[in-house]
Amino acid sequence: DAKTTQPPSMDCAEGRAANLPCNHSTISGNEYVYWYRQIHSQGPQYIIHGLKNNETNEMASLIITEDRKSSTLILPHATLRDTAVYYCIVGTNRDDKIIFGKGTRLHILP
Amino acid sequence: GAVVSQHPSRVICKSGTSVKIECRSLDFQATTMFWYRQFPKQSLMLMATSNEGSKATYEQGVEKDKFLINHASLTLSTLTVTSAHPEDSSFYICSAFTPGQRSPTGGYTFGSGTRLTVV
16 A cells, blocks of 8 residues: 555646645655656656655755655646646665555646 | 666557567666556556566566566566456556666656557
């Protein structure tokens, strides 16, 4: 079973920041938080990952709570091309399998 | 870096025939590869895990004789759907893993998927 829970869907106005929450209350100390997104009929696209510190790259920021039981993915200026299903996943960053939950379907509104 | 090529992107086959899907890591060696299946409006479901040179480990409920996985090298894994039936029609996705410190994707890189339609 997936170790994460996410809201099934969210809306965000174009140009605004999209904040996608994820709960992972049973995360282990050596597990990372990964975020992927899937645009219709494509494979998952890597966005960002982190262990305990906040992370930022050219696509997004990842905020992980101090107790590591939840995190938020931030897309700073959402565009229509960000419409996708976003998956939050935990994994050990070794060759262990990763299990997908149901993800959040993000709708960007023009 | 960290590109996974999956081929074909879509295939239509007749009931009873077999179909092979290839997954290649183009610029890195993958110690482990994973195969997923995705039905419409559903999430990815893990089918099996394969390591180079050894037998694949299948998830509960996945028929190993129907979904043959070969991991012949550190850059190639294949999934063969044998005696395909219409209910096998789905979106199949592979993922290749390399240790995170050498990967810009945190270790796991996904292919673009294969749309299989069995008629």
